[in-house]
Amino acid sequence: MGSIDQFALAGSADLARLGTPLRQRLWAQHDVAALMAGLYPPPSGKPGDSSAQRQMLSSTFLAGVAEAQDALMLRPRGSLAQAAVDKARVLLKNRAALPSDRLWHAFSAGARAGNGFAEPAADTAALKLFIRQPLTESGVAQQELIAGVLERIERCNGEPHDFDYLTGHQAESAGTFRASFEAESGQPFTPQNFRAWRLARLAQAGAFVNIRVGMSESSAFELSYHVFRGACTPVLFLVWKHAPIKTTLLKDLGELCDVTYLEFDQPADLDAGIAEFFRRCRR
DSSP, X not given: OOSHHHHXXXXXXXXXXXXXXXXXXXXXXXXXXXXXXHXXXXXXSSTTHHHHHHHXXXXXXXXXXXXXXXXXXXXXXXXXXXXXXXXXXXXXXXXXXXXXXXXXXXXXXXXXXXXXXXXXXXXXXXXXXEXXXXXXXXXXXXXXXHHHXXXXXXXXXXXXXXXXXXXXXXXOOTTXXXXXXXXXHOSOOOHHHHHHHHHHHHTTOSEEEEEEXXXXXXXXXXXXXXXXTSOOOOEEEEEETTSOOOOGGGSOGGGTSOEEEEEESSXXXXXXXXXXHHHHOOO
């Protein structure tokens, strides 16, 4: 089989394809054999058969584990399989992620589910919200504008998702963000500490909101990390008309991620678009 990551990936993918129809009754030997026959091609008589047979046995083992765990945790049959399907859909949306990233996230999610800590349903879970605002290039005027945008976002809190603010929801400026970081993190401000703290939160993000009221190199850095190394969950650009996106590589990102661009002159212009974005978001 190779590494444990390969084992987990192959098993999770096959488990996801089990579906629920065959789980409406107790399994018998012929049911398991028929299931595996549908997932794997028959032996070819070539040297690769042994590897394929090991993978088939691994998938069968994981199917048995899922059945037992569903019963042990008093869950409806097929719940772990559905969790695998949902997780696979999320991971595959990140078309720019490295295969090793997907393997690790899939393995970690499977470990949590197997221990009884499956993630809550999307319609009841808080949406982990990562808000990126200009910091080092932001003055008092930009801070006031950002505060108005954050107020608009807060109005959507609970409609339909409660928000878990990963980066807080107060407007910052070049003169305030360092002190805010130290108060929240308990660490002295250094580029290394700040970067590690931000990226750790970005890895948890259910949605990424980029408030653009001026140029920000750090915003581009975090957005690139989110798309190419992070969760690559939905991205919302809120672009002030007086600070349009000029960088070509930040335009039309739809081929890499789920992205929405909204332009505004006053924060009130964003009400309908922001509400629609959060209605579409799923954890």
